[in-house]
Amino acid sequence: MNLAIVLIPLLILTSGLVAFVGNLVGRAIGRRRLALWGLRPRHTAQLITVLTGMLIAAVTLAAVLLVSNDARQALFHLREVRQQIAQQEAQLRALQVRDILYLRDQEVLRTVIDGAEPPAVGRNRVQAFFDLGIQAARQRGVAPGSDGAVVQMSPPGLSVDDVAQDIVERHQPMVVRMLATANTVRGEPLAATVIGFPNALVFKAGETIVARHLDGRGDREQIEAGLLGLTAEIAAVAKKGGVISPAFARASSPPDVRLDPAVLLEMLERVQARRAPVEVRGVVTADAYTIGPVVVTFR
Secondary structure, three states: OOHHHHHHHHHHHHHHHHHHHHHHHHHHHHHHOOOOOOOOHHHHHHHHHHHHHHHHHHHHHHHHHHHOHHHHHHHHOHHHHHHHHHHHHHHHHHHHHHOEEEOOOEEEEEEEEEOOOOHHHHHHHHHHHHHHHHHHHHHHOOOOOOOOOOEEEOOOOOOHHHHHHHHHHHOOEEEEEEEEOOOEEOOOOEEEEEEEEEOOEEEOOOOEEEEEEEEOOOOHHHHHHHHHHHHHHHHHHHHHHOOOOOOOOEOOOOOOEEEOHHHHHHHHHHHHHHOOEEEEEEEEOOOEEOOOOEEEEEO
16 A cells, blocks of 8 residues: 555644644634743744744654655665665666677678578578577577567567568568667567568679779878778768678668778878879679678779
């Protein structure tokens, strides 16, 4: 039973009773023109009114402290309680940050399933994908929820058959990703969804993605900044083309573009050695699809 349901009406009634008694005493003293401690009758009545108000406050406080242990703790140990709460909150935050297994929007698993395969084969592949996702989450530290499910799908009711049917209807290779829909702490179930989209050809081998003119007469830092800027442009074009982030990264992360650092250093030396304006192109070395990676070199 909620203590406030009893305590609040009791305090109101008690305060009213004390005020009533104080009013009676004050009126009686006023009619009889009594004087206390040498005060005038009018001042005596005022004193009685003040004492009545103080008595109301004292009775109210005493009743609260008598009935409620929480009130006693708050009044006499407020600083200690605040310190304990702050320490526990800090410990909880540290524990949660340390034990976060998946961030919201982070990839759990990915695969490519060809929708042109027979429906039964496609469904088996989707079922295997679901099973591997659950296994991966369990091995990472995810635990079943109250319903016994390790992975709780969103929207509720999303099933293997739903995903398989979508892939079959597309009748083409599909990237299938399982993504966390909320931060997941160790020992809790994983909230996730499964999305699919065509694994389209984005860049052909030998295709130039972007080009930039660099001045070989500049200092080394300027040339290096230009090459890094060219790399950023490649990533931006790849993202716009639909190339997804690397495996197990967040879906919102940059696309999976790979450039050998040795290539960047070699081009830096070559541009600097030319001592003249040079056009540098970012070229794809192999066919690149939606799932990535986009492997590039400088020419």
